[in-house]
Amino acid sequence: MGKPEEFLGTMRQVAIGVAKKDFESFRGQAPQRLAGKFLLLVDESGKIAYVNPANLKIHKFENTDDALEGMKQLALGINNANLNKIKANKETTKPAVASDKVKFKTDKDNNDESDETATKWKQPIQGLSTDNLKWIAEKYINNVLITNGQATVTDIKSVFGIYALTVKLSTQEEPITSYISPDGKMFFPQGLNIEERTTSDATTTEETDDKLLTKQKPEVELFVMSHCPFGTQIEKGMLPVVTALGESIDFKVKFVDYAMHGEVEVKEQLKQYCIQKEQPDKFLNYLTCFLQAGESTTCLVASAVDTVALDTCTTTADTEFSVTKNYEDKASWLSGNYPRFNIFLKENQVYGVVSSSVPTSGFGTGTTANTNNSACH
Structure with missing residues (x-):
């Protein structure tokens, strides 16, 4: 870097963005995880600060000259021979200098421009490392x-x-x-390769596209993955509502047609499927416990689930829907990463479910409809 503006631009490129509220909460002393890092003060016209790894003290630079002088004092001396032995980081070899079209405001800009003009200044995308x-x-x-x-x-x-x-x-x-x-x-939270999803998924929606299915009471079906943090959050939000509505709705937890969180998720979803199917009066208590504890053993006891009947059901369901077989057959995994979980395959196709925490909600008396919401990982 031969010019001061190149030096400051590179510092901005490798810096970690910090909001004013967070920066002020440090009170001049940064947490250990920020040792040796440059901080980009996003609420202060792109000013830069540096965390001294020796004592975690924060050095805030007001302008280019201040930053250059400060880093000279904090830097370690090195000769060219030793410097050439260090491999350059490819992401930072090209300085991120503010252009005429997109750049940071300077203090002079703040004084000279109106508020309306000031809002047009933006941080360059290349400034985010x-x-x-x-x-x-x-x-x-x-x-x-x-x-x-x-x-x-x-x-x-x-x-x-x-x-x-x-x-x-x-x-x-x-x-x-x-x-x-x-x-x-x-x-x-999630991304799926569109080219790997077959067009056949969409054709099955014809069953529900022409008219809503008539039911005695609204159905609410929640499609999740048992260990998806975003899916479990929506379950926690739904359970109080389900409890309050009681018998006035038909509530079911169903699962996305692939699992993303390993064998533990596949086995847990088999358990929940069977408890809900054969011991429905125990299911909500079990699910509430599981969402809090994060494991099933304690919750099976606390919810008084008949484990003998549960084992029989999971064995039967495993064989019927090839759950373990699909888990062991990695050639069949979605995108080569996620094992198939096909217990609710038909419903996934009908509703076009492609991710966790997708509720299928009932609207009005005697109808069923569906809506796709947030995704999971």
Whole structure:
């Protein structure tokens, strides 16, 4: 980097975005996870701060000259021979310099421009590094999407013009894959390759497209994966409503036609299917317990489930729907990643279900309708 603006542009490119409220909460001392990181103060015209890894003290730079001088004082000395031995990070070899069309506001811009003009300035997309995107995704998942455990983004890679995230949840063994836009403004819990979904799924909707099925009372069918953190959140939200409505609705939990959270999910869904089918009076108590405890053994006892009858049912259902067979046949897995779970295959095709936490809701007395909502990982 030969110019001050190139230096500042590169710092912005590798920095982690921090909101003003979060930055102020640090009170000059950053948490250990930010040691050695540049921080992009997104609410302060793109100003930069640096966390000294030696003592976690935050150094805030007001302008380009301040940043350059500050880093000279904090940097370690190195000669060219040793510098050339270090491999450059491909993501940061091209400086991210603000252009004439899209750039950060300076303090002078703040003074000279009207508020209306100021709102047109935007942070450049290339200013978000993969570290920045990982940080944004982790914060969103932990603060908004899950209430139990901790999510960590362990890997990020570019696919189809966006970024695929490998997310490890402390509450489950298998990692999940979610997606984020390059500017960090859109998060996608799940993505499916459209070319791998057969067109036959859509043809079965003819059964319900012409008219709504007439029923004695509304049906509410909730399609989830038993270990999907987003699916379990909607279950927790639905259960109080289901309890309050009681016999006035016909409520069923059903499962998406593939599993994303390993063998433990496949086995749990078999259990829930059988409890709901053969011991329906125990099901809501069991499900409530499972959503809180995250495991079944304690909840089977607490809900007084007949485990002998349960084992018989799961064995029969496993054979009928080839659950274990599909799990062991990786050649049949969706996208090569997710085993098929075909107990509710027909319903998945009729409603066009492609992800977890998709409720099929009843509207009005004597009718059934469906609507697709949020996705899961």
